[in-house]
Amino acid sequence: MASAPSPPTSQKQRTLPLLSRDEVASRIIQGQQLIVLHSTVLNVSSWSAFHPGGALALLHFVGRDASGEIEAYHSMGTLARMDKFKVGRVEVDDKGWMPLTPPIALGLVRHPDGVKGHWAREGAVTLAESILQRTITLDPSSAPIPATPTTGRPVPHNPEVVTITPNQLEPTLTELDREVEQKRSQAYHELRKRIVEAGLFKPPGPLAGYGSDLIRYTFLGGGALALYFETTGWLGQMASALLLGLLFQQLAFLVHDAGHTGVTGNYWWDRVIGMTVASWVGGLSVGWWCDNHNIHHLVTNHLEHDPDIQHIPFFAISKNFFGSLWSTYHKRIMAFDAPSRFLISAQHKLYYIVLSLARFNLYAQSYIYLLGPKPKHDSFWVYEIAGIAFYWLYYGSMLRGLPTWQMRLAYLLVSHVAASPVHVQIVLSHFACSTDDLGPTESFPSRQLRTTMDVVCSPNIEFIHGGLHLQVTHHLFPRLPRHNLRKASLLVKQYCEEQDIVYKEHSFVEGNRQVLGVLRDVANQLDLLKKVADGEIQEKLMK
16 A cells, blocks of 8 residues: 555644444444554544545455554554544453454445435445344345445435444454464564564665666667667567567566555655656556555455456456455446356466456556546646556557558557566466455454465566565565565565464466466366256256
């Protein structure tokens, strides 16, 4: 989650009232967005609409202890300025704060009538079926609303009013040991201190460690332009397209770093760097990427909440997608329709083909986001729009400058397919990991280590992976400069040994094999369901 300057805070020390569990739950029911930071309660309702990480990022932690997430995604300066949002404190025992269930996890959003305590059912979220019906029965025929006022998208005028009780915010029982989870959280905070003391949050050396990367960018970009302007034949132009695609692939890692405020450590400068590279050079939106990627980091591998694993109709990494799940990010049903069934039945065969063309999907997602009502139409938005216009001006001119339409099409495809390894790298660390929902009692480090894996590679070639091969450490410390991840990963492995947590890492080949295995298993389950359904139809016809 990107960090930004927070509102000024009072220098006066305040005596915070002790809030009971029922009072915290009642305030949440009335619409307050309360989040626990250690034993302090923050009310972020007024800040939600301005939060650089997006309003949804906060909604996922209402009623929960988000100490790990807050410290992972914010700078020390921002953490020090959160006093303004403190409204109380809660008692925390050896097992930590017993979390409440965020309303968004139940598919509920504030009702557009604005009445306190009125909620509307946004979508049919799985968890709601076991929790909301404890004391009330929702009308299953009531139409879900597509979005909330906090996202800026329209809602129906008269959705059904839903009222919830404190009992319905109590989490479902899990097999997790809360005392173990609390110890892991406390040990995570100590791990963070060790990494800070080791100086690993500071950029490594001159040019923030990007000296060799800048040389690589110059070689790829300069080579692509030289071949484009100095050659006329197919071989030279395709070589130019290849180098340009490899440049796009390498620059994607820089954009990723900037989106996490991991280049300069300053939100404003890193956002400008990210926009310049993503929009002006690559024609993409870093604003969309941050909005999407922030949620992925917070609710990693959750089928209904994590947009980075919601790829219907092309991919499904769990048979649960067969049930047309609701996406709390996209605000729509991920319909498991005929195209989905056709593509997913062969997803393990089409995997690399689809990913080779994934950059075209990034264009679509970027422009849908920028031209929709969600982003703030501020100077950042204007800069991105101008950058994308410039990109299509220069890239379009390059295509038009080629002699035949066949060469233009080939240049387009080669330059985009050559950039596709970054997409294989991105999904590699999550597609083969757990997608189970263990509830809000699971600690931040436990979830990240359960849903993420590393790719083992030599330090000499890790530039090919752009730091994304060390996803475990990156997910635990997303603000950590990329070039310090390897050193920090040694401390993380030590933490895992001490806390009896599996640190998952595989070779690139083995990781791909596992991902293809998951895709194949889901496709086989779909095929089995189809055979069962066909058999039932045949049996009925025989009667």
